[in-house]
Amino acid sequence: MPLNDERPSSTSSNEDQTSDGESSSECRESMATASDLESLRDSFNSDISSKHCTPSSSPPKNLTLGEVMEAGRDLFNLRISHDIFMNRDFQLHQNLKANSLWNAVKENVQKAFWDTLQAELNDDPPEYKHAIKLLEEIREILLLFLNPGANRMRTQIMEVLDMDLINQQADNDAVDIRGLASYVITTMGKLCCPERDGDIKKLQELNTEDIVTLFREILHVLDLMGADWINFATRSVRPVLQRIGAEYEREQFQNILDKTPNALIITTSWIQAAIQELLSVRKPAELSNDPEKIVQGLPGPSQIINAAFLRLLTWDFSKSSVPETWVVDETQLEEIQRQLKQAVAVNTVLLIVFSTIGDPIQGLSVLSDRLKRMITVLLDGMHKPDFNLKEALEGTSVQICCELNKSLRERDYPALTPEQQATLTGQICSIRQKDNPIRTLVEDRVHQYFMGLLSDPRPEVKLQEAPAGLAAIQPELGVIGKAFITLVNYNRAVYAPFYMEIMKKLLFFSDPPATSLPQEPAQESTPHD
DSSP states (O other), X not given: OXXXXXXXXXXXXXXXXXXXXXXXXXXXXXXXXXXXXXXXXXXXXXXXXXXXXXXXXXXXXXXXXXXXXXXXXXXXXXXXXXXXXXXXXXXXXXXXXXXXXXXXXXXXXXXXXXXXXXXXXXXXXXXXXXXXXXXXXXXXXXXXXXXXXXXXXXXXXXXXXXXXXXXXXXXXXXXXXXXXXXXXXXXXXXXSOGGGHHHHHHHHHSOXXXXXXXXXXXXXXXXXXXXXXXXXXXXXXXXXXXXXXXXXXXXXXXXXXXXXXXXXXXXXXXXXXXXXXXXXXXXGGGSSSOHHHHHHHSOOHHHHHHHHHHHGGGOOTTTSOOOGGGGXXXXXXXXXXXXXXXXXXXXXXXHHHHHHHOGGGTTOHHHHHHHHHHHHHHTTTTTSTTOOXXXXXXXXXHHHHHHHHHHHHHTTOOOOOHHHHHHHHHHHHGGGSTTOHHHHHHHHHHHHHHHHHHHOSOXXXXXXXXXXXXXXXXXXXXXXXXXXXXXXXXXXXXXXXXXXXXXXXXXXXXXXXXXXXXXXXXXXXXXXX
């Protein structure tokens, strides 16, 4: 399967070609002829079209604080554009945790400002310094909401909220703060979306004698209007991102790559591990010095990247960060992995139950569905570090035995004996063990299912084709598989050129090159992650 319909024309740079030492060249020549390796390189190059330029990485260098901040802004832009493209319901919300340091600082600063404003207005005569600054800020916010052609309203706002005139009035204690606040609320009502009409009405009903509260609520509603404006702009830009999203994200990532040295370390290790995994299962006939067999034994680009994608389903997020090309999707990957682990556990328990009890419960779809729902609820949260899986499985076993005895009695079968219940409980609790055969079987079948999705040019056809033994979780697999393939396809579209460059360097320009990996399986292999 091609990596992507949009590919850059990829040619190895002179620097890459000349950077190999003589020892590396001799090693490659001893294992395969130059023409053989060149033909394999061409197979990688043929997977990329001439649409995009070959990605490049900057040589290592010391970064200034400005460069780090700029790279951070590029990453923020990448995250935002990615979220807008991938999440159709994307909206901007204020999400400050109540107990966060930032929220505490913000509340303290705001309280100090409002206290100062209240004290100034209570002076005799009143002091309007902070009130005028607040009006000026409100004026600038209102102007931001105007369309480019709204010249009449722009002129009106500038005339009413003329800071020079207001300062002169303040000097003579003639400024009408309440009248200006009323004008601001009226203007806000003209500029806000229909969803804010209720908020504007509440502002109009506030006691105008309490100026501080009135201005505080005005700023609150302006914040809401700002979020509405941004969300409207987001919806407007989504069609554009759908057309150029992949290309835009690729450019943003290239900007990050240009500014930060070694920005693809984890990605390179991730792909290298996939190559090592594929080479470790080569047939004995492929572990020879025959040039033709060496070339034939090397995995292709699609095979390598599909194996790498599959490794994400078992990625240990607690021990290693995700590849740099997956940073923006880390949360989604963790959720997919969480759902998949729970589905595997549920399917494993159901297989144990039906294989242990046998004929008396075979073909009872109602019982199977009831047990599935119950097991899913009892094992919910099994991904959490503090989740006690042993106790959960023991409790699950008790509930399962109760359901089974109820079902057996309803159909005039004898209830489970204490020995049978103990056996069933022991088998269910044993799925915690690393080498549990039934859980391993289920995981292998799930592995085959996802590899089939990754390898098929039309994965949507295979989404509903669960392998044998996984029928109980087929609906869940379909949902999880669709979410995973959606992420993979977009990631492939954005980062395929970077992956191709990494694979070519690992296979042809590494020191030692991938073609000179161990001749015997027992030998030490190139390090993984």
